[in-house]
Amino acid sequence: TTHTYRKGKIIDLKSNIDFxxxxxxxxxxxxxxxxxxxxxxxxxxxxxxxxxxxxxxxYIEPVIVESNDPLFVLYTSGTTGKPKGIVHSTGGYLxxxxxxLKWGFNLGYDSIWWCTADIGWITGHSYVVxxxxxxxxxxxxxxxxxxxPDPSKWWALIEKYKITxxxxxxxxxxxxxxxxxxxxxxxxxxxxxxLGSVGEPINPEVWVWYFExxxxxxxxxxxxxxxxxxxxxxxxxxxxxxxxxxGFASLPFPGVVVDVVDENGSSLNANEKGFLVIKKPWPGxxxxxxxxxxxxxxxxxxxxxxxxxxxxxxxxxxNGYIQLLGRxxxxxxxxxxxxxxxxxxxxILENHKVAEAAVVGVPDEIKGEVINAFVVLKQExxxxxxNVNIHNEIKQTVRDVMGxxxxxxxxxxxxxxxxxxSGKIMRRLLKAVLLGKELGDTTTLExxxxxxxxxxxxxxxxxxxxx
Numbered sequence: 001t002t003h004t005y006r007k008g009k010i011i012d013l014k015s016n017i018d019f020x021x022x023x024x025x026x027x028x029x030x031x032x033x034x035x036x037x038x039x040x041x042x043x044x045x046x047x048x049x050x051x052x053x054x055x056x057x058x059y060i061e062p063v064i065v066e067s068n069d070p071l072f073v074l075y076t077s078g079t080t081g082k083p084k085g086i087v088h089s090t091g092g093y094l095x096x097x098x099x100x101l102k103w104g105f106n107l108g109y110d111s112i113w114w115c116t117a118d119i120g121w122i123t124g125h126s127y128v129v130x131x132x133x134x135x136x137x138x139x140x141x142x143x144x145x146x147x148x149p150d151p152s153k154w155w156a157l158i159e160k161y162k163i164t165x166x167x168x169x170x171x172x173x174x175x176x177x178x179x180x181x182x183x184x185x186x187x188x189x190x191x192x193x194x195l196g197s198v199g200e201p202i203n204p205e206v207w208v209w210y211f212e213x214x215x216x217x218x219x220x221x222x223x224x225x226x227x228x229x230x231x232x233x234x235x236x237x238x239x240x241x242x243x244x245x246x247g248f249a250s251l252p253f254p255g256v257v258v259d260v261v262d263e264n265g266s267s268l269n270a271n272e273k274g275f276l277v278i279k280k281p282w283p284g285x286x287x288x289x290x291x292x293x294x295x296x297x298x299x300x301x302x303x304x305x306x307x308x309x310x311x312x313x314x315x316x317x318x319n320g321y322i323q324l325l326g327r328x329x330x331x332x333x334x335x336x337x338x339x340x341x342x343x344x345x346x347x348i349l350e351n352h353k354v355a356e357a358a359v360v361g362v363p364d365e366i367k368g369e370v371i372n373a374f375v376v377l378k379q380e381x382x383x384x385x386x387n388v389n390i391h392n393e394i395k396q397t398v399r400d401v402m403g404x405x406x407x408x409x410x411x412x413x414x415x416x417x418x419x420x421x422s423g424k425i426m427r428r429l430l431k432a433v434l435l436g437k438e439l440g441d442t443t444t445l446e447x448x449x450x451x452x453x454x455x456x457x458x459x460x461x462x463x464x465x466x467x
Contacts, residue, residue: 001033007148021045067091073290074122076228084299085290086122086228093231096284097126098134100232103253104222105165105194106239107137112191114140114158115167117423122228123198127167131232146172151179155187155214166214167196167222171356171423173206178355178378184213194240196222199423201324203346204247211246225249225324227310229300231284234258235322247346248321256282260316265304268316273338275328276314277307313340330427332361333368337405341427344371344408347401351394353381358417360431362409370409372434374417385413 004011014032021027027047034052044050071090075083107113113132117123119141132139140161146154154176158166176184195215202210202223211221220240224233234256235249242250252258257280260268268274285308289296303309313325325331325340332339341359348357356376361369375394377385384390391411398408418426432439 001035007145065090087287087290088231089287092283096232097131101131104233104236111164112138113165114163152183155184158189159187162191165194169199169423170202170206173210174356192219195219198224201342203349205349207246223249229286245321248323250321260314270318271315273315276312277304277309279307347398350401351397353377358425358427360427362434372410373408374412374414
């Protein structure tokens with residue numbers, strides 16, 4: 001399309017396509033939709049086929065392909081490095097993505113399903129487009145920001161369109177937690193039957209807030225763990241009929257065999273931290289990384305021979321419930337203890353003045369690593385941003401929750417955190433700023449202003465320490 005709209009502004013999209021056409025000469029044609037004829041089309045390349053009316057349609061006979069033929073290539077979010085082009089097959093992916101939506105949320109023909117994800121990312125691709133269409137379910141799509149013209153926008157849409165199942169990210173929920181509850185309470189959300197979470201592990205504090213304030217303490221929360229690479233949910237509460245546990249993605253889906261193991265691949269006891277592995281194949285498994293079979297084998301299959309290693313750190317409780325603790329390469333090592341970013345961030349959120357938090361480990365000569373935290377305060381506590389007492393208060397909260405081993409070295413209060421457009425916090429950028437290193441690939445960064453604010457907060461703290 002020529003453009004989109006966000007927060008009352010026209011966002012140009014065609015210039016991005018112009019750039020791609022110039023870069024990749026093999027592109028033969030691009031179908032361009034002129035949305036409302038309110039966009040001036042300049043320098044129209046001959047490769048464009050312009051349409052300005054979507055009324056009516058012609059039936060096109062589908063092309064029959066082999067089940068293992070590629071269906072699409074989609075790139076990972078780039079939280080830990082350069083995005084990877086993931087190739088999914090036609091048959092396996094479609095079978096898996098449709099059934100996981102059915103099994104996870106128990107959708108019916110009367111469902112009005114809303115997945116808030118951008119369709120350019122795997123969650124939107126899978127659970128806005130492919131799965132609902134395959135199941136014949138009504139899929140609600142909203143174009144625009146969640147907090148424009150005010151933070152009640154999503155709740156107003158749920159009330160107006162009688163949404164029955166709602167699937168969003170912990171990142172979005174933490175943003176809403178910054179605002180007064182009045183924005184939610186003025187809307188009737190009684191049409192909701194099931195809630196869902198995707199993108200990052202959902203902190204127990206956020207889970208409870210979601211359950212109580214959006215689900216009115218009656219809607220089960222389907223906390224889903226999966227990846228671009230897996231092609232659908234892998235761990236989630238099956239239809240919400242098993243007991244729920246805040247902060248835990250719960251049990252693997254039927255046919256999915258997972259374990260938590262140590263560095264040597266040995267199964268760990270309950271509540272011991274280790275690497276999540278998947279021991280058996282499943283239909284939605286990616287085919288490969290585009291043009292890089294060697295990298296595919298090295299990243300996912302080399303650490304534990306014959307097992308898929310997603311790169312996540314986790315624990316399994318006495319009932320087999322899985323809790324994701326963050327990326328394994330983001331685990332912080334303090335004086336011999338391995339601590340997941342999720343654990344520390346959840347502890348910070350125990351402080352009622354905090355809306356969002358991201359932590360990273362930085363090198364320390366004595367302890368190996370120390371924790372630096374970036375914190376976003378709730379709206380009503382923004383006036384405390386420059387108050388040193390809030391720093392001490394947050395540090396004490398973490399100490400009270402996690403014990404004396406976990407000590408926050410420095411805290412940076414910011415208004416926003418750098419996130420991908422799929423809602424994941426880009427901790428590697430935070431670490432790069434702290435260590436004075438190159439930021440690396442930032443093509444998936446949602447708001448470049450966020451990283452500039454992080455740099456500014458860091459410089460301010462450095463200056464205050466040098467006084």
